[in-house]
Amino acid sequence: MKKIILREDEMPTRWYNVVPDIPGGLQPPLDPETKEPMGPEKLSAVFPMALLEQEMSSEPWIDIPEEVLEVYKIWRPSPLVRARKLEEALGTRAKIFFKNEGVSPVGSHKPNSAVAQAYYNKREGVKRLATETGAGQWGSALSLATSKFGLECKVYMVRVSFDQKPYRKSIMQTFGADIVASPSQDTNTGRAILEKDPDTPGSLGIAISEALEDAAIHDDTNYALGSVLNHVVLHQSIIGLEAKKQMEIAGEYPDVIVGCCGGGSNFAGLLAPFVPDYLEGKKIRFVGYEPASCPSMTAGKLAYDSGDVAMMTPLLYMYTLGHDFMPPGIHAGGLRYHGMAPIVSALIRDNIVEPKSVHQLECFEAGVLFAKTEGIIPAPETTHAIRGAIIEAMKDPDEPKTILFNFSGHGLIDMAAYDSYFAGELHDYSYPKEQIEKSLARLPNVSKTDEID
Amino acid sequence: MKKIILREDEMPTRWYNVVPDIPGGLQPPLDPETKEPMGPEKLSAVFPMALLEQEMSSEPWIDIPEEVLEVYKIWRPSPLVRARKLEEALGTRAKIFFKNEGVSPVGSHKPNSAVAQAYYNKREGVKRLATETGAGQWGSALSLATSKFGLECKVYMVRVSFDQKPYRKSIMQTFGADIVASPSQDTNTGRAILEKDPDTPGSLGIAISEALEDAAIHDDTNYALGSVLNHVVLHQSIIGLEAKKQMEIAGEYPDVIVGCCGGGSNFAGLLAPFVPDYLEGKKIRFVGYEPASCPSMTAGKLAYDSGDVAMMTPLLYMYTLGHDFMPPGIHAGGLRYHGMAPIVSALIRDNIVEPKSVHQLECFEAGVLFAKTEGIIPAPETTHAIRGAIIEAMKDPDEPKTILFNFSGHGLIDMAAYDSYFAGELHDYSYPKEQIEKSLARLPNVSKTDEID
Incomplete structure (x- = not known):
């Protein structure tokens, strides 16, 4: 079988909340003015209570409302695909699976x-x-x-x-x-x-x-x-819940789970339901790939920082390059964010998620290979996950292993990026060391940060 | 259930050839120089024998090669969807189903x-x-x-x-x-x-x-x-074969089948496997919708004509506006063709297919309604089928009936057309009577035409 597709009645009816699994726990968001933990009352000016409850929840399972499931069914459940042609082209013994979130009406997991x-x-x-x-x-x-x-x-x-x-x-x-x-x-x-x-x-x-x-x-x-916050990661767990069922049907279990990381929600959504297995001793790796030019996980600092330049959002405890870091104009716009979801950040701190970075040219190259072998053109963001999966597959091509990555979106609306790539107009950016140092020096002053970091 | 999705192992393994069902039969293609029926030998300079055999075949079933099925499985089987939200918005008692061919990696049935x-x-x-x-x-x-x-x-x-x-x-x-x-x-x-x-x-x-x-x-x-020829229609029959199975699973049978018509292949592919039922007395209508500005079926002539302006192709017996008819620049580029597939043309002649035409503004309006209700943005071509389905549904909104239409493609790569629509830059073209008369006067002189038409 090429694709594994669940029936609609096999779709998960609950989201999985990975927060209670995080060994070191999460730090609370802080009020940007008082630097004190921020309760739901102040946030309720701009968020509904149900989402704030999810944001703070320590329940592992949260029911998906019937009305939400009905809309999901426009495109969900999404396919799980064995990328056999990609495997053949690579000459790897690794089995590569991808969860295709590009089937939504707007082409992504969002x-x-x-x-x-x-x-x-x-x-x-x-x-x-x-x-x-x-x-x-x-x-x-x-x-x-x-x-x-x-x-x-x-x-x-x-x-x-x-x-x-x-x-x-x-x-x-x-x-x-x-x-x-x-x-x-x-x-x-x-x-x-x-x-x-x-x-x-x-x-x-x-x-x-x-x-x-x-x-x-x-x-x-x-x-x-659309990303970063705990309730967004919660909703994205539908990706991982479906994928886990589908891998079971395929008779496989992933040795490595790979994703691309901007705000972190698509990667976290895929890995969430696999974390309990890891904690119970299952041998599984979670590897997140971010752009080398916007390396919050691999070159940032774990600290309280603001989600926006104007510092209007609560302060979140996350890997950050500093809220006024201006990433270069790489073509994966969805990965150009200075911070990383607190959930992903905490999983890195606890040595569960491995952060890695890749350059954009090698990602586009991987994207074109994927299109030619698997027939689907990936979004520029998604090429980072594909590149990551290829890196994992080629580490030791003779070692049989099973890789699962999230195909977060197709590229049909982002072909201008491929245009630039084919025209030779794209280049790789070197690690923006000086700029990161400058913006990290402007992190908000939160005494708490130091004791934890 | 919202969508009906077949398993991969339920996919049709044979295409259905509707040619033997056509009561009046098909006229052979003619050599553009000699005006004599054209055998495979001359065409084999540019087509492989297997396709020429399919082009001339009177076998009702033709096996789909395993290698083709494997590639189909990148996106097939495609979903059949009940458009309940569209039905609600229309306030119709009609059940509207659509076959979603927009799920392919390039977004269409092609x-x-x-x-x-x-x-x-x-x-x-x-x-x-x-x-x-x-x-x-x-x-x-x-x-x-x-x-x-x-x-x-x-x-x-x-x-x-x-x-x-x-x-x-x-x-x-x-x-x-x-x-x-x-x-x-x-x-x-x-x-x-x-x-x-x-x-x-x-x-x-x-x-x-x-x-x-x-x-x-x-x-x-x-x-x-990519369209018009018999072998193309044959390959597109996978749409109708899957849809027929899916309708059975839904416990429904269509009273009306609707499609948009450019060269005719997506519409013919959907209706093909339903024709035998019609011939056996089943009450079912087949209605093809074309743009009023390029009305080959509703204002053209059934005659031998060339497929291209330079008259290099064989002459095909089809509804045509004349091979040098220049349709106005409507935004459904895929429907701007002067001729109609010989199979569709013959089914119109035999009073099996009903030809209709619609204007582009009412189509875009229908497309936007569809996007807002069903959540998927249709290609400009596909909006003609949607408009057609709505017309059928609203004829007598209190009469319960079942409509099936082909959602031939999504619009994500054609948003420039919607841009123009929202900017108020599009208008409807009046019936190009004079131009059609002129181009029809330049049809190739084939004595045979007159005796048949």
Whole structure:
């Protein structure tokens, strides 16, 4: 059999929360002003209670609402595929499996959380969601999700993407979202920045600040984030739960689980249900691959830091390059984030997840090989996972082992990146040491950090 | 259950050939020079024998080679989905099902034939395929298929698309194809046209001529066509065979089957296996929807005509607007063809298929409604089938009936069309009566035509 596909009635009906498994536990988010642990009351201005409960939950299993499952079924359960042609091309004895999250209507894993977030907001009477998007994957996913639950959606899209990625904009528009280039005239943050610098290309940090301000000033509006947070990782656990069942059907168990890491949610979602096995002594490795040019896990510091440039978010305890680190313009926009999900960060600290980095040219090369062998063009982000899987397979090509990686999305909407690659316009960036040192020097001063780190 | 998905081992292992079912039979293709029926010997210069046998076959069932099935399994079997949210939004009592062919790696049904064509060419020792592509769907599909069988692929892409649709070009490039803007310096046809008019935007007619010339002058090269021909319809019957099984599992049988029609292959592929039931007295309607601006079925003439502007192809007996009819620049590029598959044409003549036409604005409107209700953005071509299904559902909303339509492809690579729609730049074209009369007056003079038509 080439693909393993579950029946709809075999789909998981509960998400798996990996937080209780983390040996060293998680540090609480801190209030950016008081530096004290932040309770749900303050966060409830922009998040619904159900998501805040999930954010703080220590329950291992959380029911997936029927309404969320119904929307998941537009594309889920997703296939698990044995990449035999890739194996043959590599000449490896390793068995390589991938979980194909590119089958969603917007081509990535992002709707797994977007749908859940839209549902809980709707249930708690929220009328409108505000969010930011860089490359457009998260904005597309949330637009899809809000259209399914009859919510309005306002997307602050980083201006440079807004101008250069019109297709993503029209995907969101088709789903009925309201999209504005960020910085915009719609918020105080945006207006202030535009006044100083009318031609700014914008940044994800600015867009987050605008979306948060929008949610704060509109009574009917909440904010939604597409990665990093615990509840996002929780929702993405559907990937790992399905994959685990599918591997069982295939009669296999992974020796290595590989993922690409931006904010960390797709990788964490895949590995979550396998962590208990690891803790019970099963021999399994979890390897996360990030871009060498934005190396939060491999060159960052485990510390409390802000999620955005303007320091409006709670402080999260995570591997970070510093909240004002500006990564080079690599083509995997979804991996250009200064921090890493607290869950992934804690699993690295506890020596469960191994962090690695790869350069973009070797990733595109792997992506083209994958397209030619397996027939599916990966998103630039996903090529990092493919490169990672190839590295694992080729370490000792004669050693039989089973590799499972997350195919987080297809590349059909990101072909401009391949254009640049084929045109020879892309190059690898050297490790931005000096810049990282500078931005790490500007981490918020939190006394707690030192005792833990 | 939302979707019905077959297991891989439930996939059809034979294609269904609807030709023997056609009450009035098919007219043979004619040699464009002698106007005599054209045997396989002359065509074998550009097609492999196996495809020519399929083209002429009167066998109802033809085995799908194992190697083709293996590649199909990258995305097949494809889902059958009940569009309940669309039904609710319409307030109809009709049950609407769609077969989702958008799940292929290039987002459309085209690889169903591309893979088979690449396989048979490879088996007969061909090293290289030449083809034309307009919007890029067929070129992408053939590039994918040739990459799977280790063939070279040369795509002549209409210049205006080559310049305006860089993403499609890079999809083909990722799969290893060689793409050139047509007219090109690579053929006599191309050079002659460029000499006269260096700034020509090109046309599908010119691109077909270039690809045919390429195949004719290179010993190792064959030609591949993505629609119209009988063997293409045969390969697309996998759509209908799966859908029929899936409808049985759903406990339903369609009262109406709807499709969009360009060259006719996706619609014919869906309806083919249902025709025998119709002939045995089952009450079922087959309704094909074409653009009102390119109305070969509803305003064309059933006659022998050429498949390309330069009249290099065999003459086919089909509904046609005349081989030099230039359709307006509507955004469903895949439906801008002057002729209709001989199989579909014969089924119209025999009063089995009902031809209808729709305007592009009502189609985009239907496409946006579909995206918001079902969560999947359709290709501009596919919106014609959706519009058709809605028309059928709303004829008498209180009458319970079951509608099945072919969702031939997703729109993620064609969002520029939606951009134009949202920007209010699109308009409907009135019926191009005068132009059709002119081009029909230039049909090739074939004495046979008159006695049959």
